[in-house]
Amino acid sequence: MNDKKYDIETLAFLAQESKDLLTEQIKSYTDTHNKAGVVVSISAIYIPVILFIISNIESPSWLDIFFSIPIILLIASIYLFLKILIPKKLHHGLNHEKLEEKLSKSHQEILLYGISANKKWINENKVIISPQQKNFKKGIYIVVIAGIVTFALLLFSYSINVYSNLESNKLDKNIPVKQIDSQHNNN
Numbered sequence: 001m002n003d004k005k006y007d008i009e010t011l012a013f014l015a016q017e018s019k020d021l022l023t024e025q026i027k028s029y030t031d032t033h034n035k036a037g038v039v040v041s042i043s044a045i046y047i048p049v050i051l052f053i054i055s056n057i058e059s060p061s062w063l064d065i066f067f068s069i070p071i072i073l074l075i076a077s078i079y080l081f082l083k084i085l086i087p088k089k090l091h092h093g094l095n096h097e098k099l100e101e102k103l104s105k106s107h108q109e110i111l112l113y114g115i116s117a118n119k120k121w122i123n124e125n126k127v128i129i130s131p132q133q134k135n136f137k138k139g140i141y142i143v144v145i146a147g148i149v150t151f152a153l154l155l156f157s158y159s160i161n162v163y164s165n166l167e168s169n170k171l172d173k174n175i176p177v178k179q180i181d182s183q184h185n186n187n
Contacts, residue, residue, distance in 0.1 A: 007108070008107060008108060008111070011108060011111035011115065012111055014115050015114040015115050015118070018114070018115050018119060018122070019093060019114070019118055021118070021122055022091070022092070022093060022118050022121055022122055022125070023093075025122060025126070026090055026125070028133075029090060029125070029128075029129050029132065032084060032129075032132055032136050033084060033085065033132075036081040036084040036136055036139070037085060039077070039139065039140070040078055040082065040085070043074045043077055043078050043081070043143060044078065046146075047071055047074050047075070050074075050150060051071070057154070057158075058161055059157040059161070063156070063157055067150075069146075070146040070149045071146075073142050073143075073145060073146035073149065074143065076142055077138075077139040077140075077142040077143045077146070080135045080136075080138055080142070081135070081136070081139045084132050084135050084136055088128045088132075090125050090128060090129075091120075091121035091124055092121075093117075093118070093121070
């Protein structure tokens, strides 16, 4: 009798653990889904900001072509995030329709059924959740790369503008560049 009670307690523990794992898996799916929605919104706002910056800075026309790189990257990341946002059916646990059927079963049989069902659903959900998480990671990496590329291009464009302004001042005034630098430092 003591062994049977221990078995029931062990089975109850395993049933609860498998249910908790399933619940955590579903929570992870939902969290990734919500984060993807937020990042899509931010990326969608970031594209017009890049276009606004490009149109308002003075840079060589050949450099404007390179500003399309972060825009293309952001569009690719939005695509990955939208794939995440497509609803997918996950298994959440015992179906309420099966409860009536299980009333005639013993406690041990119900626990064994619950454990095996949760294990099966965890494995089936993993097939859906793993690509979702991979797409999310790829999308985040792409957004970060787009931000770095944008920052580098803006810095490069600014450097070209400063250098060309120094050169034009030098040619206009026949003042050596060192004197122009000292004049800027004094102001």
